[in-house]
């Protein structure tokens with residue numbers, strides 16, 4: 001643990017939270033910016049089931065490529081509108097690099113945003129089918145005799161976050177996002193056809209002195 005030996009491509013004063021996998025990082029040439037946005041509300045998180053494209057059949061936040069002339073937060077807002085039909089006051093909480101062996105020779109740099117509120121009506125799109133999931137503390141501490149409101153009852157009945165149907169390394173950083181900890185990281189995957197296997201990862205949170 002500590003701030004030493006950040007993976008190549010990352011810099012700053014970060015404290016390791018989780019790491020693992022093989023001994024060497026993959027090489028990459030440049031980085032391309034992507035976004036991923038999550039609505040986290042009342043002990044539940046909004047995910048989308050990806051119906052087509054890269055990452056098909058996985059649950060994820062809403063996001064995609066940052067287009068020329070856009071900032072990351074503008075791109076995140078546009079993707080949230082396009083893929084889920086809503087707008088939200090997005091706040092930046094993390095950045096990680098996604099590198100693949102057998103994929104492009106550049107790294108995806110994914111900027112992670114979250115919001116607690118949103119406006120508009122959620123819609124299913126050609127690309128994503130939205131679904132709420134319970135965050136880990138749901139239901140904890142509700143005594144059996146307590147009268148649970150209809151809204152809380154609906155939350156209690158949500159399924160837990162489906163980490164087994166998400167990108168394999170999301171289980172290491174989603175908890176940081178849920179607890180509002182700013183983080184960076186890197187994940188290296190091996191791809192064989194449509195199957196991606198996590199080879200190496202590192203996630204850290206920002207050192208207290210930077211805040």
Ligand SMILES: Nc1[nH]c(=O)nc2c1ncn2[C@H]1C[C@H](O)[C@@H](COP(=O)(O)OP(=O)(O)OP(=O)(O)O)O1
Nearest residue numbers: 034036054055060063064065098108167169170187
């Ligand atoms: N939650 C996540 N965890 C992860 O480890 N890698 C992710 C990730 N979300 C995205 N990635 C990586 C893999 C993914 O194929 C790549 C591009 O992200 P997306 O699939 O969101 O972008 P798209 O290819 O849909 O872009 P657009 O066509 O602009 O929507 O970034």
